[in-house]
Amino acid sequence: MKRIFFHIILIGCMLTTHVVAGNVDSTAVAEHYAKGWDPLYTIRLNNMALYRSAFNQPLSQINLNINYDKQKEAFILQKGDGFFLTELSAESYLPLSKKTTVWGNASYREGRIQNVKWNSTADYDLLYPYIMADSVGGNLKTERYQFSGGYATLIGRFSIGGEIKFRAEHEYRNIDPRPRNIVSDLAMRTGIATDLGTHTIALGLEGDIYKQTNSVTFYSETGEITEYQMTGLGTYYKRFVGNASALYYAGTSIGANINWIPIRQKGFFLTGAINDKSYKRKAASLNSLPLTTLHITSIATEMGWLHNNKTDWNVNIGLKYESRNGEEHIVGNASSSIYPIILTLNMYNSHITNYYVRGTIGSSKNTNWHISPKIGFIDYKATYLYPLRSLSLSKIYGDIELQLLHRFSNNIWLNWNVSGSYYANTNAKMTMPYIDMEQSFINMMDYSFKYYRANYTLWRTKIRGDYHIRELQMGLFGELGVKGAICNAHNNGTTIELSAGITF
Amino acid sequence: MKKTIRTILVLLLLSLAACNDDKEEIFTSATINLEAADSIKIQKIQGTAKAVNINTRQITTNSQFDNLSSSMKLLRGAYQITINGYVVYLDNKSTLHTHAFIAYTDYCEFKDIESETKLKIVLI
Numbered sequence: 001m002k003r004i005f006f007h008i009i010l011i012g013c014m015l016t017t018h019v020v021a022g023n024v025d026s027t028a029v030a031e032h033y034a035k036g037w038d039p040l041y042t043i044r045l046n047n048m049a050l051y052r053s054a055f056n057q058p059l060s061q062i063n064l065n066i067n068y069d070k071q072k073e074a075f076i077l078q079k080g081d082g083f084f085l086t087e088l089s090a091e092s093y094l095p096l097s098k099k100t101t102v103w104g105n106a107s108y109r110e111g112r113i114q115n116v117k118w119n120s121t122a123d124y125d126l127l128y129p130y131i132m133a134d135s136v137g138g139n140l141k142t143e144r145y146q147f148s149g150g151y152a153t154l155i156g157r158f159s160i161g162g163e164i165k166f167r168a169e170h171e172y173r174n175i176d177p178r179p180r181n182i183v184s185d186l187a188m189r190t191g192i193a194t195d196l197g198t199h200t201i202a203l204g205l206e207g208d209i210y211k212q213t214n215s216v217t218f219y220s221e222t223g224e225i226t227e228y229q230m231t232g233l234g235t236y237y238k239r240f241v242g243n244a245s246a247l248y249y250a251g252t253s254i255g256a257n258i259n260w261i262p263i264r265q266k267g268f269f270l271t272g273a274i275n276d277k278s279y280k281r282k283a284a285s286l287n288s289l290p291l292t293t294l295h296i297t298s299i300a301t302e303m304g305w306l307h308n309n310k311t312d313w314n315v316n317i318g319l320k321y322e323s324r325n326g327e328e329h330i331v332g333n334a335s336s337s338i339y340p341i342i343l344t345l346n347m348y349n350s351h352i353t354n355y356y357v358r359g360t361i362g363s364s365k366n367t368n369w370h371i372s373p374k375i376g377f378i379d380y381k382a383t384y385l386y387p388l389r390s391l392s393l394s395k396i397y398g399d400i401e402l403q404l405l406h407r408f409s410n411n412i413w414l415n416w417n418v419s420g421s422y423y424a425n426t427n428a429k430m431t432m433p434y435i436d437m438e439q440s441f442i443n444m445m446d447y448s449f450k451y452y453r454a455n456y457t458l459w460r461t462k463i464r465g466d467y468h469i470r471e472l473q474m475g476l477f478g479e480l481g482v483k484g485a486i487c488n489a490h491n492n493g494t495t496i497e498l499s500a501g502i503t504f
Numbered sequence: 505m506k507k508t509i510r511t512i513l514v515l516l517l518l519s520l521a522a523c524n525d526d527k528e529e530i531f532t533s534a535t536i537n538l539e540a541a542d543s544i545k546i547q548k549i550q551g552t553a554k555a556v557n558i559n560t561r562q563i564t565t566n567s568q569f570d571n572l573s574s575s576m577k578l579l580r581g582a583y584q585i586t587i588n589g590y591v592v593y594l595d596n597k598s599t600l601h602t603h604a605f606i607a608y609t610d611y612c613e614f615k616d617i618e619s620e621t622k623l624k625i626v627l628i
Contacts, residue, residue: 238561330559330581333611343580343615345530385530386579387562 028057029466029475029503030368030413032093034405037360037370039306039316043259043271047204048161049191050259052101052152060092061477063501067111071493075451075485077444078119078128080140082493085111099154103163110143113171118444120216120227121249122171122181129232129348130281130292130326132214132247134177134225135440144169152191159202162190176218177225183212195263202259210251210279217245229281229291232326232348233382233389234437234445237291239331244283244291251279253296265308269316272301289339290329298322304358312370313361320354350382368405374398378423387433393452394427413466420459428453454487466503474504532580535620536587538572538607544593546572546625547600551589558582558611578614585609585623603627 032055035041044054065087074081089107096102117137121127145168152161169183186209193202218224227245228236237244255275262269277296283289304316326348332340355377362370376399381392399421406414430449434442462481469475481497536553540546553574555564559581566576574587587607594600607623614621 237559239559328559332582332613333558342582342613345580346528347530 028055028059029468029477030405030407030415031055031057032059033415033464034364034368034403036417037362037372037401037403038308038312039269039271039302039304039314040261040265040308043202043261043269046271046273047191047193047202047257047259048150048152048163048189049159049193049204050161050200050202050261051103051150051163051191052154052159052161055093056095058092058094059503060090060094061501061503062088062090063499064088065497065499067495067497069493069495070114071485072491074115074117075487075491075493077117077137077447078124078131078133080113080116082114083111084114085109085142100152101161102149102151104149105147105165107146108144109146111141113140113142116140118230120177120179120181121214121247122169122183122212126210126277127212127249127279127281127294129230129324130279130294131230132179132216132245133228133230133236134216135444136177136225138173138175138177140171140173140179142169142171150189157194159193160191162188164188176220177216177227178218179214179216181212181214183210185210191257193259198263198267200259200261200263202257202261204255204257204259204273206253206255206257206275208251208253208277210249210253212249213284214248215246215284229283231292231328231384232350233384233391234432234441235347235384235389237328240283240286240291244286244289246284247291248282248284248288249279250282251277253277262306266306268303268305270301270303272299274299287338289331290341292329293327293344295325295327296322297325308364310365311361311363313359315359316357318354318356318358322352324348324350347385348383350380352378352380354378362403366407368403370403372401372403374400387436388431389433390429390431391449391452392427392429393425395423395425397421397423411468411470413468415464415466416462418459418461420457423456423458425453425455450489451487451491454489454491457486459484462497464499468503474502476500476502529617530579531577532614532617532619533575534578534583534614535573535575535618536585536607537620537622538574538587538625539622540572540591540593540625543596544601546591546593548592549589550591551587551605553585553587556584556586558584580615580619582611582613585612585621587623591625591627 044050067085070082087107087109091105093103118133119131120133121131124131148163148165150161150163152159165187167185171181173179189206191202191204193200216227226242229240229244230236253275255273257273260270275298279294280290281292283291299321302316302318304314306314325346327344328347329341330343330345332342356374358372358374360370360372376397378395383390401419404416432445460483464477464479466475466477479499483495486492549569549572552565552567555576555578557579564576564578566574589605590602591605592602605625605627607625609623612621
């Protein structure tokens with residue numbers, strides 16, 4: 001499978017080389033990697049009709065990336081205390097004509113995640129709190145295959161685009177407890193855009209079909225440990241403890257976005273997106289009995305004023321919101337191993353809101369520099385209705401990011417990013433029915449709360465150098481990124497990212 | 505231009521409003537009615553009703569009886585019910601007796617906001 005995948009990546013790269021060789025120059029790299037500060041850049045990446053004209057120049061890249069992370073102890077138990085991941089990717093963005101653009105991406109990643117506890121399910125960020133878990137955990141091996149391809153064209157006054165993306169992921173462990181999780185995730189995005197006066201309006205639709213098979217087995221003769229079907233804030237489905245360790249998740253999502261952006265790179269802009277996801281957890285060993293359903297609604301909106309010229313500046317306000325509603329399916333008496341669902345109760349809900357104000361000032365002349373300060377407020381509350389458990393916290397934060405892009409000669413570009421942020425906790429409260437809880441669950445919740453309520457200092461620096469070889473119509477690049485997290489709960493973590501590859 | 509911006513803002517507000525989740529009642533007012541044999545007439549009852557939620561394994565008890573009924577606020581769901589106690593009753597000859605009893609079911613559903621079930625008193 002791996003060999004086939006590498007061949008697909010290499011063939012893809014050869015094809016893209018054939019199409020674009022001779023058209024690309026060193027400024028393409030600057031155009032593709034120097035726009036992180038620009039709100040329009042992010043908007044164009046998220047709407048397939050706008051992505052058609054996101055860049056003027058074609059760029060293809062083959063990249064080998066090594067990513068290493070180590071935390072003193074895990075900030076989030078369920079995600080482990082470090083990882084070592086290696087990824088080979090090929091990506092391409094090709095304007096075929098003034099009207100039409102195609103793009104694609106293929107990547108393979110493998111590696112190890114260290115000391116994962118209280119989580120035996122892949123895609124924790126997506127599926128929490130409805131995961132399978134045990135108190136032992138361990139290291140996980142992971143591999144991921146990902147493909148995407150898109151096409152956008154101008155038909156009359158309308159730009160129309162679409163993209164299909166597929167991800168397959170495999171996580172497993174070779175010692176007890178042995179989770180084996182296989183994810184397949186197919187996402188489709190489409191968009192339409194047209195000019196209206198001084199602005200472009202763009203609408204987007206997206207959908208996703210998700211499946212994960214999730215099982216835990218034991219080979220040891222000394223016995224098994226308990227796998228829990230977690231239901232939020234340290235609760236679990238007690239009826240099926242120990243007899244439902246083979247699950248599958250089936251989910252769909254649908255989303256829409258609307259964007260209103262200035263054509264001449266100056267003026268008011270607005271973007272809004274809404275997404276609704278739903279994931280059902282079923283027990284494979286109990287005739288596909290649905291245990292829980294998780295509904296996730298997310299909204300992101302940003303509006304402001306921008307002015308991209310010799311001096312660039314923008315000011316914007318934004319809001320990101322996500323709610324998770326967890327339904328537990330209440331199961332009646334089994335008849336011939338078929339369990340009826342007698343009712344469904346909405347037992348878990350959580351809301352997180354992130355409000356922020358951000359500004360940018362900079363210049364896109366010879367030395368391209370931009371500085372972006374941001375302040376914001378995060379409010380989070382999670383509740384399990386009965387027996388009542390709740391967790392709430394608020395954080396105020398400030399962030400500043402500097403980007404410098406300098407052209408040393410016609411052939412050499414250097415792109416440097418540095419950022420720092422501080423998250424100060426303003427409120428944290430946890431209510432738990434400690435008297436009814438098992439000690440291992442008390443320890444797990446107390447551990448999590450220690451890091452929920454901590455103050456964090458985050459910093460990041462990344463430097464990328466590009467060298468363009470004119471004779472070969474290609475470039476070489478190397479990138480080194482280091483980021484760190486320090487919190488007042490006496491913990492810290494460091495991530496080092498190394499990349500090297502070719503552009504053409 | 506202004507009209508378009510206004511339309512966009514209204515659409516965003518509508519989508520925000522659509523996110524308000526409806527809170528559904530998760531509890532039921534569950535009533536367990538005890539039934540005695542036709543040959544006896546219950547005068548007084550004293551005991552403890554224990555409801556075990558089959559899915560959450562949570563146990564709720566109640567020792568208050570209103571005639572032959574015991575009411576509890578429970579999480580809606582499926583339950584195993586046991587009532588142990590003593591009854592004072594009159595037999596066919598109007599003689600007063602005091603006797604231990606049990607009433608039991610291994611499965612009953614309390615699904616609605618107000619639910620009830622009937623259990624037979626077994627003298628032991």
